[in-house]
Amino acid sequence: EAQVTQNPRYLITVTGKKLTVTCSQNMNHEYMSWYRQDPGLGLRQIYYSMNVEVTDKGDVPEGYKVSRKEKRNFPLILESPSPNQTSLYFCASSLNRGLGYTFGSGTRLTVV
Amino acid sequence: AQKVTQAQTEISVVEKEDVTLDCVYETRDTTYYLFWYKQPPSGELVFLIRRNSFDEQNEISGRYSWNFQKSTSSFNFTITASQVVDSAVYFCALTSSNDYKLSFGAGTTVTVRA
Numbered sequence: 001e002a003q004v005t006q007n008p009r010y011l012i013t014v015t016g017k018k019l020t021v022t023c024s025q026n027m028n029h030e031y032m033s034w035y036r037q038d039p040g041l042g043l044r045q046i047y048y049s050m051n052v053e054v055t056d057k058g059d060v061p062e063g064y065k066v067s068r069k070e071k072r073n074f075p076l077i078l079e080s081p082s083p084n085q086t087s088l089y090f091c092a093s094s095l096n097r098g099l100g101y102t103f104g105s106g107t108r109l110t111v112v
Numbered sequence: 113a114q115k116v117t118q119a120q121t122e123i124s125v126v127e128k129e130d131v132t133l134d135c136v137y138e139t140r141d142t143t144y145y146l147f148w149y150k151q152p153p154s155g156e157l158v159f160l161i162r163r164n165s166f167d168e169q170n171e172i173s174g175r176y177s178w179n180f181q182k183s184t185s186s187f188n189f190t191i192t193a194s195q196v197v198d199s200a201v202y203f204c205a206l207t208s209s210n211d212y213k214l215s216f217g218a219g220t221t222v223t224v225r226a
Contacts, residue, residue, distance in 0.1 A: 031212050040121070042203060042216035050212070058213065090157065092214070097207045098145055098164055101214055103157040 002027045006091050006104035013081055013111055021076045021107050023091030029102075030095070032074040036060065037088040037106075046089075049074055081111040114139045116206050118217035125194050126225050133189045133220045135204030141165075143209035146180065146187045151201040151219070163187065194224045 004025045013019055025032065033048040035058075045058030049068040063085055065077040074093075078085060091104040115138040125131050137146065148160040161171060163180050171178050175192045191198050204217045 033213070035214075035216075040218055042116075042118075042218040043205075043214075044216075045213050048212065088155065094212065097209075097212055097214075098162075100145075100147065100159060100162050103149075105156050108155070 002102065004091055004093050004102050004104040006089075006107050009105060009107060011107060011109050013109070015082055015111055016080050019078050019081060019109075021078075021089060021091075021109070023074045023076065023104060024072050025074075025091075025093040025102070026072065027093060027095065027102065028071065029093035030071070031097075032068070032091065032093045033058070033101075034064070034066065034074070034076050035090045035092065036085075037090065043090065046076070078109075081109075083111050085109065086111050114141075114144075114206050114208060114211065114213070114215040116204050116215050116217035118202075118204055118220050120220045121218070122221045122223070124223045124225065127195060128193050129224075131191050131194050131198075131222060131224075133191075133202050133204075133222070135187045135189065135217060137185050137187065137204070137206045139206060139208050141208035141210050145207050147205040147207075147214070148178065148187075148189050149203045149205065151203065153200070157203070160189075191222070194222075196224050196226055198222060199224045 034046040035043040037043045047066040049055045089107045092101045094101045117136045144165045146163045150158040179188045201219045
């Protein structure tokens with residue numbers, strides 16, 4: 001089944017403790033992206049990647065890092081999480097923007 | 113820069129009423145793509161429809177219909193004879209030939225009461 005898999009689905013952590021949210025797709029898509037969703041703001045892009053070793057900042061990259069060492073994986077790294085990073089995170093991938101985007105199931109992160 | 117505006121924050125209707133969700137977009141590109149997604153209480157994003165800028169034909173899928181009007185930069189979504197299962201947050205989104213980023217509106221929360 002073609003899909004984007006995010007892990008974990010839920011995570012509660014403490015301020016400053018480094019964490020990684022994994023994202024993997026099995027569709028051989030070149031484009032991958034991370035979004036965060038906050039009430040009243042819709043989804044905002046954090047980082048994106050056009051291909052292996054090619055990444056760039058989105059609209060809200062502060063406090064996040066990404067890497068794209070393999071085509072299928074695009075992990076989101078929070079080196080020192082803060083409470084304002086409490087949010088719902090989505091990973092997405094796309095082969096062709098005209099065909100649309102496939103989203104993961106989301107990761108609900110709480111930083112206390 | 114691309115922008116999507118969903119002016120309606122929340123809509124509440126009684127079952128079987130029709131509900132229309134407004135979406136207004138801004139882009140300088142002539143080739144672009146519009147999407148609607150549904151986010152039920154479980155949280156996942158469910159794809160509903162996509163439209164490219166060269167196809168202004170309206171579409172109907174069951175109780176759902178979409179009205180795309182380039183002249184007013186709008187891509188509105190109507191649920192006919194709403195049901196409780198339609199209760200969700202609905203997002204309109206836009207991308208273009210010059211930008212892979214999917215720009216989302218703030219979303220409209222639809223509550224259908226039995």
